[in-house]
Amino acid sequence: MIRSIKRAVAFVVPGRRDLSLAWSTIKGRKLGFAGSFVAIAAGSAVITACGVLLESGLGTGVTPERYAGAAVVLSAEQSYWLDETAEVRYSERVTLPASKVAAIAAVPGVKSAISDINVGVSLLTPDGVVNGPDDFPVLGHGWSSSALGPFSVSEGRAPAAPGEVVLDADLASRGDVALDSTVQLVVGSIPSSYRVVGIASPPDELARQSAVFFTDDQAIRLSGRPDRVDAIGVLADPSVNPEQLAQAITAAVPDLVAHTGAGRGDAEFLDVGDARAVVVEMAASFGGTMVLIVVFVVASTLALSVRQRRRELALLRAIGATPKQIHWMIRAEVVLVAAAGAVVGAIPGVFLAFLMRGVFIVAGVMPSDFQMQVGILPILATLVLCMTAARLGGWLVARQVAKVSPVEALGDAAVEPKKLSKVRVIIGLLLIPLGLLLTLNNVAVAGDSAADTAASAVLLFVVAIGCLGPLLLNGAIAVFGSFLTRPFSASGFLAKRNAQANSRRLSAATTPLAMGVTLAAVQVFGASTAMAAAQDQIEDGLRADYVVAASSGTGVSPQVVDTVRGVPGVAVATPVARMRVLVTFPSEDSTATKVYGAQGVVPEGLGSTMDIGVIEGDIAGLRGETVALSRVTAETVGAQQGGTIDLRLGDGSVIKPRVVAIYENGLGFGDVTLPNDLVVAHTTAQVDSAVLIKSADGTDVDTLATALRAALERYPTVQLGDRDELLASPGGGADEGLLNLLFQFVLLGYIAIAVVNTLVMATASRVREFAMLQLIGAGQGQVRSMMRGETRIVVFSALLFGLLATIPPLIGISLGLTKQPIPSISILGLIAIVALTILLAWGAITWATRFAMRPAPIDAIGGRE
Structure with missing residues (x-):
């Protein structure tokens, strides 16, 4: 060793x-x-x-805030572990059985075990909704959990009745709420009046939340989960080591994740x-x-x-x-x-x-x-x-x-060596048909894996360009050299002949530039293809006239749906709930798990508010533990109508729903569609994201809008919008797309640096060559003109081979996502790629040429390489 x-x-x-x-x-x-x-x-x-x-x-x-006084905080596992090192986080809070509180309290060293429940709350004042500090949320809890802070009552007393609350001091100050006043608190979309019987403060100021404390029974009732808790805090004597106590608790009580120190903030x-x-x-x-x-x-x-x-x-x-x-x-x-x-x-x-x-x-x-x-x-x-x-x-x-x-x-x-090694040429030639098979044939797994494989196959074409770069450049010079270098002028003749004689050197500059063009084009045009397809599906499939959504981010309670349906002129009201789900499916000799954006809807009248493009089955059967899948998802996970899939809901609950329908418009409306009540029951706040409204035939739209606003006045945290304001991307992939864009930008930035670096090195090393040309009669202007001709060859070849290499992957991406072979090309993206390629090559070669020609020819000709 x-x-x-x-x-x-x-x-x-x-x-x-x-x-x-x-x-x-x-x-x-x-x-x-x-x-x-x-x-x-x-x-x-x-x-x-x-x-x-x-x-x-x-x-x-x-740093933990409300849990700052707890030695250990216990929570459920918030991740699904793909293996020992890779995890996927659940989108909703995974809760614990309330019965574990007593089991934890019985562990030696535990002074007391206190359950905590989080309830999203909006505080209404005459000036509007008061949020937490820096727009963080306001959360309601049972009063017993205040000991985890610990909170101390500075004014008044603890709540003792369902209509009583205690506010944290900062929230009371920002909301201008005094002791014994009556406040309006909205849970979901339902406002209720409460009397403020106390003002409490933690040891340190709350920076990421505001706290409202109900009685324990009222907090349980508002949470809608009488037998579940969000977390359990443990109070212990100062002499007890938190890490050792955490190990003892997890050993005695199964299916818990223990948090100590700064990790308590993860549970909170x-x-x-x-x-x-x-x-x-x-x-x-x-x-x-x-x-x-x-x-x-x-x-x-x-x-x-x-x-x-x-x-x-x-x-x-x-x-x-x-x-x-x-x-x-x-x-x-x-x-x-x-x-x-x-x-x-x-x-x-x-x-x-x-x-x-x-x-x-x-x-x-x-x-x-x-x-x-x-x-x-x-x-x-x-x-x-x-x-x-x-x-x-x-x-x-x-x-x-x-x-x-x-x-x-x-x-x-x-x-310069004339021939490439046989191994290099063979590898380059073999990579091209292999890339074509992965992008244009059925070798890749169907569904979104086909698009992913097509995007990944671009690396094969990039490596092929690297292997065959000098041969490809020679071919480009032979075919297009006369159009790029003005061969009847001295500088043009020199540029073409020089490029042919030193194709290996010129290829060292052209190849990385072509690779950068390929990678950039696939990223830009692959994203534009997916975005354009999603936008088309939304525009074609959205049939609702109005949408009801929450203005404060607390969601739309199911009671709002009943209210909207009772308004004259409303033909269909479709509640829509969102979450991310995990689907596990067979993959080669093992299993794979993918994350999908899911929507929960009711099937009655769904076609009047959204057309998801059902191609198999009947969406009317979407009840109980059933599911409808987009075509892309169904192909990916190998699901068929009438079969079942292994699915984990946003809170970690495992179900095996039956597939009742397969539809086309997954990019626009989400890849997984579930019954609305199933999704709502497994979201953290148990509310809908929006309600889609379709007016009855012959209804005046302005009159209906007025009637809807009047009906919604009793729900101050929801608002009515028209079709143009409807629903952001259902899959929740905007954040992932932005992160991918970030890393691709960094990667392409590094490649750009490498390209400029290579171009400068290749050009600046030609001091003796430029000196010799000047000594035999060429002027500096002719040498620069020769280099401009070579630059045109470099730029044209890089764009030609770089863009040609993107065609198979982009066709594969488009086929995988939309079944259409023609991708959506962003004109602005194409202009940016071409302009950046010209800027990098022209700037680097021009600057390096001027640098290489600074020494006097007679001095440079005798210098080293």
């Missing part, structure tokens, strides 16, 4: 003598190593950012635990991806750098340098450059982490008060990863150089 570790360290870290020699080499070739330094520094910044996010997700959170605030899961998962997966990309980018950059030094390395081989010595030299150079780049990149990486945190907050998957933890561990890990990645890339490059014999080395230094 120790010997293996020593070998691994020796692989990465060279000796002092090697480092000294490498430092001398680097000082003499600063420009040649600058490209590798930039690539590593940029990669270090991204990896550091992911490391900071990962450490923050694992180690920080939000579900958004904190949700944020932890999302941040850890995405930071870990994206960080791992970036490590692989850094290896390839650094290897490509080093390969270009070594190619520019081929005369020097050939001379070393000719005078007796062994392959092992070449390996040592390159290893030492790489380690020094990697160490410097990793350290320099770590500082902006911390700032990038905070920038990414801002996007997480905007996306709604991270609370604004989620604290970041910046420690030394992510920076050290980044240093190790970057050095290892660079060392691996250097080893791959050194293998090619070191194995060449001295005679062959001198010959290879004179001219």
